[in-house]
Amino acid sequence: MSFTPQLPPVAKLEQKTVIDLVANGKRIDDRTADSYRPLQIQVGLIEKANGSAQVYLGKSKVLVGVKVETGTPFPDTPDEGVLTVNAELGPLASPLFETGPPSEQAIELARVIDRGIRESKAVDMKSLVLLKGKKVQVVFVDIYILDHDGNLIDAASIGALAALASAKLLKAELKGDEVVYKPGLHPLPLNNHPVAVTFAKVGKTIVVDPVLEEEQVMNARLTVTIEKNGNICAMQKGGLSGFTQDELKTIVHLAVQKAAENRAKILAAAKG
Amino acid sequence: MVIVAEPKQVVAPGELLAEGDHQLGDNSFKVGTRIFSACIGIFEVDGNRVTVVPLKGGYFPRVGDLVGGRIVDVGLSGWTVDIRAPYEAMLPASETPGPRGPRRRDLSESFDVGDMVLSQVLAFDRTRDPLLTVKGPGLGKISTGRVVEISAAKIPRLIGRKGSMISMLKRETGCQITVGQNGVVMLWGKSPENERVAVEAIYMVEREAHTRGLTDRIREMIAKSNVVGEVARTQAA
Amino acid sequence: MPEPKQPEKLIDDKGIRIDGRRLDQLRPIKLEVGILDKADGSAYIEQGKNKILVGVYGPREAHPKHIALPDRAVLRCRYRMAPFSVDERKNPAPSRREMELSKVIRESLESVVLTDLYPRTTIDVFIEVLQSDGGSRCAGITAASLALADAGIPMRELVAACAVGKIQGHMALDLSDAEDKYGEADLPVAWVPNANLVTLLQMDGILTTSEFEKGLTMALDACKTIHGMQQEALKKKYLVIKEVAEEREETEVVA
Secondary structure: OEEOOOOOOOOHHHHHHHHHHHHOOOOOOOOOOOOOOOEEEEEOOOOOOOEEEEEEEOOEEEEEEEEEEEEOOOOOOOOOOEEEEEEEOOOOOOOOOOOOOOOHHHHHHHHHHHHHHHHOOOEOHHHHEEEOOOEEEEEEEEEEEEEOOOOHHHHHHHHHHHHHHOOEEEEEEEEOOEEEEEEEEEEOOEOOOOEEEEEEEEOOEEEEOOOHHHHHHOOEEEEEEEOOOOOEEEEEEEOOOOEOHHHHHHHHHHHHHHHHHHHHHHHHHHHO | OEEOOOOOOEEOOOOEEEEOOOEEOOOEEEEOOEEEEOOOEEEEEEOOEEEEEEOOOOOOOOOOOEEEEEEEEEOOOEEEEEOOOOOOEEEEHHHOOOOOOOOOOOHHHOOOOOOEEEEEEEEEEOOEEEEEEOOOOOOEEEOOOEEEEOOHHHHHHHHOHHHHHHHHHHHHHOEEEEEOOOOEEEEEEOOHHHHHHHHHHHHHHHHHOOOOOHHHHHHHHHHHHOOOOHHHHHHHO | OOOOOOOOOOEOOOOOEOOOOOOOOOOOEEEEEOOOOOOOEEEEEEEOOEEEEEEEEEEEEOOOHHHOOOOOOEEEEEEEEOOOOOOOOOOOOOOHHHHHHHHHHHHHHOOOEOHHHOOOEEEEEEEEEEEOOOOHHHHHHHHHHHHHHHOOOOEOOOOEEEEEEEEOOEEEEOOOHHHHHHOOEEEEEEEEOOOOEEEEEEEEEEEOHHHHHHHHHHHHHHHHHHHHHHHHHHHHHHHHHHHHHHHHHHHHHHO
């Protein structure tokens, strides 16, 4: 059951400060409405994973690991591999997170990232098949939130793409019943580069990449995932209020621009 | 000052009632200069005041209200009472009549779980649950007669303008009827048949509260049932 | 039951969809209010083959106490699909999809309920999908608004919802399950007319920015139509009682 979350005890004065600043064209961390916080991406830190990426977006920190294993396909898609995205918003990252099964926030985050990858057909699912209907490769994307200072969705999206784009696998083949790996590392076949861009409505102003203080006072949030050709491949509105039609149009156009900027940074980091 | 919706008609939540400088009655709210309905109900205009009389809705406690409640828990210093409101009510032992003195060992001797109690709302605000009292004439445990629970929104109609509906019901059915503001109605009649007719009349008010000619239709229904009302009693007295 | 086969075409040469609709047509919608006895408010919707029942309880004391908010009611929402509601039986255990939908549906309703009036209580919305055929979260929201109103819970206005999608390259209104499955995009939308805000918006698939804008306009127009149906359904119940009762009075007076 989903229920209205407890609002963290943010002092009324702090709330007012954030809202007033934004209304006057400034933000609590001095950014403009359309800028991202400083972004650092490092790939390959986890050698045991096929791909990994650590993302620092402002003070938010996310670690994404990609592991490719073998498994069985879903009955209704015997000629496709499997993609599964999971997210952990654990107590390490924030006093607001508790131990236990994934919260609705964790599930939503994972499913939004999944949608972006799946709908943009970023991973070539057909190339993951070893034996149609029987054995395929399964791509696990596991998102680990380490530090929550706002906009975990974008940080996770950046990390997921960087991890996928820098992932290396051995070529797998089926010999009889056994899976055999040929020597030599190859990149994971990636056909698209989806990037999520998240906006928050603070008072009447739309800002991109909300920091935690902004998330705590925002009216609503919209994540728009853009694939490499500038088309939308996922959208998710969150928060207790809503957007006007005009606000939505503005947001979508800005998302295309911001996604392109971040995509360039992600792909550059993935090469290194 | 423009009235937009039709008075005495059913309005839905979010429906525009009026524009301009009106006083906000129950279940209406203002956005800028426009006044909207907050619920499904009958739109009433009384001079400068716009109100929506709800067709449905629970009971919201008010200090001074008479309420019928069921004991749901017996504690050390009082009882928890279900008064069909969003909040459970508390009836402290100190709010029962009788001599003060050593605290009674077992409060369930006075009121036990499941008992129906007629009480009055002593205190209530946004920060805590309603506080009840049974110190007062006629208040206390209800052990005889029948209890009918109807929507609290229909109680004003059951009482009627200046008590006209409830007086008529008491007279025609020969029953004593105590109306709780929370929709709990307690009644005692000369015979089970009298009580049955009174119960039917009360449900009829609940169902048809928003229609014209209700009082006459109910009087007809009672007359058809052949129960002896108050008239015979006064004559005997 | 076996899954239905993939249709050859979703739109024929005359622009007609597999269920006979045009691209901009809604499925037939039936709305009923106040059908459950124990729930404080209830509503039932049929939209195409969707059959969804919503029950509302509250405002009532918050249990467990720690979820209560000191200055407003907590809105709780559960979207659940019956195991027999879909082609392939759904495992009754709560799925991640149901959890996500419960969240976005709750968030679509939050801004209309006047929660400030009932601090420390919960208002519970239970959405039971008895049969699902595409667009169930939107139909659920449409019915949930009615159930809240039927419970007498004060609201700013009703929330209306409808999905659009892209099939065979064309934007189409109110996708059925087959169209969602084999189409190119699905865009559910919920909208409140007075505040003029979109309170639910999701998309999966691929859309250009101009397809999105076109689809959004189509969806909002449909929401306007659905909102009219909601108001009618709410009032109908009382108007029928009013007519029957007053008619009885007239015939008796005449007699």
